[in-house]
Structure formats: structure tokens, C-alpha cells
Amino acid sequence: MSDELEPHRRRLWxxxxxxxxxxxxxDDMVQETFLRWHRRDADEVVRTPxxxxxxxITRLCIxxxxxxxxxxxxxxxxxxxxxxxTESPERALELASDLSVAFLLLLERLAPEERAAFLLRDxxxxxxxxxxxxxxxxxxxxxxxxxxxxxxxxxxxPRAVASPEAHAEIAxxxxxxxxxxxxxxxxxxxxxxxxxxxxxxxxRGAARRWIVGRxxxxxxxxxxxRKRARAGVVEERVVFVGGEPGIVTYVDxxxxxxxxxxxxxxxxxxxxxxxxxxxLRASMGLQECSSRRSRTGAREAxxx
Numbered sequence: 597m598s599d600e601l602e603p604h605r606r607r608l609w610x611x612x613x614x615x616x617x618x619x620x621x622x623d624d625m626v627q628e629t630f631l632r633w634h635r636r637d638a639d640e641v642v643r644t645p646x647x648x649x650x651x652x653i654t655r656l657c658i659x660x661x662x663x664x665x666x667x668x669x670x671x672x673x674x675x676x677x678x679x680x681x682t683e684s685p686e687r688a689l690e691l692a693s694d695l696s697v698a699f700l701l702l703l704e705r706l707a708p709e710e711r712a713a714f715l716l717r718d719x720x721x722x723x724x725x726x727x728x729x730x731x732x733x734x735x736x737x738x739x740x741x742x743x744x745x746x747x748x749x750x751x752x753x754p755r756a757v758a759s760p761e762a763h764a765e766i767a768x769x770x771x772x773x774x775x776x777x778x779x780x781x782x783x784x785x786x787x788x789x790x791x792x793x794x795x796x797x798x799x800r801g802a803a804r805r806w807i808v809g810r811x812x813x814x815x816x817x818x819x820x821x822r823k824r825a826r827a828g829v830v831e832e833r834v835v836f837v838g839g840e841p842g843i844v845t846y847v848d849x850x851x852x853x854x855x856x857x858x859x860x861x862x863x864x865x866x867x868x869x870x871x872x873x874x875x876l877r878a879s880m881g882l883q884e885c886s887s888r889r890s891r892t893g894a895r896e897a898x899x900x
Contacts, residue, residue: 601630604646607720608653614715615657616664617677617700619878625660629653650722651730654712661708673804676795676868677701678875679837679854680882681844694719695838697856697868702752706745713738714745760841764834767841767857770864771832774843777825779818786810787865792817796871813867824852844880851876 608629612622629652633645642648677700703711709731716722716730717738724735731738766785773781790810796802807816824830828848835842837856845853854876858866870876 600645601633601649604649607646608649611650611715611720612653612657613680614694614700614703614719615654615711616660617704618875619678619680619882620874621660625653625656628656647726647729650716650720650726654716654730658708658712661711673796673798673802674793674806675704676793676870676875677838679842679856679868679870679879681842681854681879682836683833684836696840696858697838698840698858698866700838701868702749705752706748709733710741710745713741714749717742718746760836760839763841763857763859764836766859766862766864767834767843770841770857771834771843774817774821774832774845775830777818777821779814782814782817783810785864786813787860787863790864791866792869793866794869794871795875797874799871799873802871817867851880854879 605626608626609622612625613619616622616625629649632652633649636642677697679697680695703715706714713727713731716727717724722730724738727738727742728735733741770782770785773785788810789808790813792803792807792813794802803816807813821830824845824847831846833844833846835844837854840856840858842854842856844851845855853869853871855867855869857864858868870879
């Protein structure tokens with residue numbers, strides 16, 4: 597792709613990922629948007645390339661969301677977003693809560709156009725004329741859509757309660773309880789109405805429904821930990837997942853799950869665990885790319 601589009605890549609990818617909750621789909625949407633830019637009519641006058649690109653990727657994502665709702669009817673277990681993993685508290689602050697698994701799941705309750713309008717306005721600060729152009733609706737209608745979506749999100753959105761360091765401490769205690777396969781210790785760390793979802797795309801051991809209640813969640817997690825211990829050497833690495841505390845689990849050096857912990861005070865109210873091999877590869881691949889960029893930036897800073 598031409599260099600003229602590269603300055604827009606990060607913003608477009610951010611829109612697509614928040615719309616779709618998928619690293620692979622976000623990559624595809626950016627690629628298709630760039631292809632459409634190059635295929636557009638040579639006589640078409642584009643005064644603001646960024647606005648054209650945002651409009652195009654928004655419409656592509658809305659179409660993808662609509663198609664995905666049909667596809668979901670055939671899935672056998674809960675769907676979870678592909679997690680964005682980082683090990684740095686500073687990077688976790690940069691990611692912010694609008695990339696958390698809990699927040700992206702909340703957005704799944706919005707209709708595609710509601711989700712687009714809300715994200716463009718409240719996350720990316722796009723003005724209403726541009727949103728109206730992207731959605732093909734009047735500015736007044738878009739204001740109403742954003743207002744309704746904002747009210748739903750404000751009512752249901754989990755609240756941030758502590759610093760990344762405090763979140764990491766809870767995650768370390770949770771990982772220690774998993775390593776110990778200790779139901780009782782897990783119960784102490786869970787809220788009474790705690791929930792567990794596993795997205796495995798049919799992987800053996802993935803629950804087909806949400807598990808609800810701290811005793812049931814603790815038993816399920818401890819049981820999985822015991823099975824993994826019999827399968828090989830287990831490592832639980834504390835990370836941040838979209839700004840939330842999380843755990844990457846390895847068996848004999850291979851990533852087998854990424855768990856995002858949604859907190860309520862000092863306890864875990866939900867465990868969102870991804871087992872899907874494709875999502876794990878995409879997530880860890882993105883982390884490796886991010887780590888390489890960070891190391892390169894640090895070397896350049898030292899060079900200066």
C-alpha cells in the first residue's frame with residue numbers, strides 16, 4: 597500500500613477492532629479499505645482522505661457485524677473478542693478501558709449502527725456531520741443514536757477501581773490459586789455472582805455456556821488447572837488484557853489460554869477465557885509485534 601495511507605492505519609485499525617473485537621477482522625477491514633481507496637473512480641474528488649477512509653471502514657464493519665450475527669447461530673460456545681495482551685502497566689494505561697474484553701462484550705449488545713455511532717463519537721471524537729455521512733443518516737438521528745447508546749453503556753459499563761499495579765496484584769493472587777488448584781482460594785477471590793466464559797471454537801474442555809456462581813466457577817477453574825497439570829509443565833503469566841488484569845497460561849511452553857479478569861473492587865466478577873487457537877495466535881502475534889516496536893523505540897531513544 598502507498599505511503600500516503602500509512603498515517604491513517606492506526607486510527608482505522610482501532611475503529612475496526614473496537615467494532616468487531618477481532619484482530620484478524622480488523623486487519624482485513626484496513627486492507628479492504630486501502631484497496632477501495634486505490635480502486636475508487638479516478639474522477640472522484642476526495643477533499644479529506646481521512647474522512648473518506650473512516651466512512652469506508654465504518655460501513656465495511658457494519659456489514660461484517662450483520663453477517664456475523666447470522667454466523668453466530670451455528671457456534672457451539674460463547675464468543676469472546678480476540679484479546680490484546682501487554683505485560684507493561686504503562687502500556688495498560690495507554691490501552692484504556694475501551695479496549696477491555698468486558699467493554700467490547702458490552703458493545704455486542706448494541707445494534708451495528710449504534711455501535712459505530714457511539715465509537716466514532718465517544719472514542720474517536722468524530723463530529724456529527726462525519727458520522728451522518730458514514731451512516732447515511734441525518735445529524736439529528738445520529739445524535740439520538742449516540743445518546744441512546746451512551747446511556748446503555750454508562751448504565752452497564754464496569755467501573756475502573758484501581759491502578760494497573762493494584763489490578764496486577766489481584767491477578768497474581770488469582771494465578772497462585774490456579775497453580776495450587778485451590779477451589780477455596782479461588783472462591784475467596786470471586787464475587788458471589790461470578791461468571792466464566794470460555795471461547796474455544798469447539799476446543800475440548802471449552803464450556804458451551806456461561807458458568808455462573810462463584811462455587812461453580814471455582815470448581816471449573818480448579819478442575820481445568822488439575823487437567824493441565826497432568827498434561828505437562830504449566831506456567832501462569834500475569835499480563836494485562838486490553839487494560840484489564842489477565843493471565844496467559846502455557847503448557848510445556850505453548851499458549852493454551854488467555855484469561856481477562858473483570859474486577860469488582862478487589863474481587864473477580866468475570867473470567868473471560870479464550871481457548872480458540874486462531875485467536876491465541878493472533879493475540880500473541882500482535883504482542884510480539886508490539887514488543888518489537890517498543891524495543892526498537894527504546895534503542896532509538898538511547899541512540900539519541
